[in-house]
Amino acid sequence: MFKHALRLPFRLLGIPLYLDLTFLLILPLLAWLIARQIAPFVALFNLPITPGALNEGILPYALGLAAALALFISVVIHELGHAIVARRYGVNTERITLWLLGGMAQFKKMPTQRGAEAVVAIAGPITSGLLAALGALLLLVLPEQWPALYFVVAYTTFMNVALALFNLIPALPLDGGRVLRSLLAMRLPRMRATQIAATVSRVLAIALGVVGIFSLNIFLILIALFIYIAVAAEARFELADELLSDLRVHELMSTPVVSLPATLSVGDLLAKMLRDARHAYPVHDDSGQLRGMITLQNVQGAPPDAPIGDYLTELPERIDPDASAADLLEMMGRQDEPRVLVMPEKGPVLGIITRTDLYRALQLLTGRTPAPGH
Incomplete structure (x- = not known):
């Protein structure tokens, strides 16, 4: 999910912020919808402003865009509420992504303490409720002579109430669920x-x-x-x-795994892949330090005599051989890379685990015959 998200060049409380492509599609549509609903919104909530002045020229569309952006900023703050409370339980947030239906905070792993998931989940609606209360206070002091700002604050306040209530619906993966x-x-x-x-x-x-x-x-x-x-x-x-949960990572990994020198030619790599029936290897430099990963996909179309060091990708995540296979599942679920290196904190690469290895283990554990092929 969110494979085509764009990472923004800053962090919030140390958390990366991403914009999914669906967000870029929904933002102008939402701005247009808000612009078309200014007069009905003012009438519905009996706001002390005249909507006629807000519907001239491009102003309603500017207000629609401002209100839509304010809504998504509120969504980010909602997700930060989750992240701050999760951090209290020792759980870090990998990223926050804005997408078609709002926002999503991706945790490394939900806290396992009794009742902790409920505390982390309820933090989001509480945060939205606090934002709505702040908006209501602002409406008390904003002069009616600033109708444009009054409308944006009123709309954002209403949407924060709606966001809090909607997320309390007891359905997974919403907060209420x-x-x-x-x-x-x-x-x-x-x-x-x-x-x-x-x-x-x-x-x-x-x-x-x-x-x-x-x-x-x-x-x-x-x-x-x-x-x-x-x-x-x-x-x-x-x-x-x-x-x-009862399996260890070393029970699933493919062994043995040797790293290859960066000077190895593409032709020799392909010959080795054919012999070993393996599609990826870690690659080391002259000092023995791992530099990256080489896969069959990396060298498609590459000259046979070219060194593989010119076609490396970043090393995948690493996991300790004695870690739980459940931790491996969580790691696989939050990364795009289809493989993980098995190696202790200080030591050589002991093995590689792919998603296929993990799926085969699950199929065996559930009594199904694993599908052939790697």
Whole structure:
């Protein structure tokens, strides 16, 4: 997910911020929709401003863009609320991504302490509620002679209330669904808690979809589809996590693995790949230090006599051989690279694990025959 996200050139509280391409599509559409709804919004909430002056020329579209940006800034702050509380449990946030349906904070791993997931999840709606309260206070002091600013603050305040309430819907992967699962897990095994929360989530997703169809609300339909698809992935991940929790990484890795010199030719590399039936190797320099990774894809079309050191990609993440296979699953889930190096903190590469290795282990553990091929 979010394979085509653009990383912004700054961090928030040390957390990278990404913009998915779907965000760049939804932003102008949302700005246009807000611009078309200025007068109805003012009338609905009986705001003490005259909407006529806000509908002249390009001003409504400028206000729509300002309100849309303010909304997404609020979403980022909502996600930072999750991240700050997760950090209190020793869990770091890998990134925050803005996309079609809002924002998503990606954690290295959800905290495992009893009830911790509920605390982390509820932090988001509480943050949005605090932003709404701040907006309401601003509306009390903003002069009516500033109708443009008054509208943007009023719209952002309303949307923060809506954001808080919407995220409290008890459907995974929304905050309310995570709170529900965490509370259930205080009395039930986590897998059983996930199954119950997933069932509730599917029912709510269908209900949202039906409402969206009859009200012709495309956003509700998209949200319903997202919940229905995401909850299935969540349930599968929890099952896999439980199955792998008793396995160690060294039991799954492919061995032996030797690093190759950066001066090796592409032709010799291809011959070695054919002999070893392996598609990737770590590569070292003259001093023995690992420089990067070489894969079959890297050298497609390369001259046979060219050194492989000219075609390296970054080394994949590393994991300790004695780490839990469940940690490996989590690592695989948050990276695009299909392989992980197995090596202790100080020591040589002991092996490589690919997604295929992990899937085969899961298939064996669930009693299915693994598919042939690597």
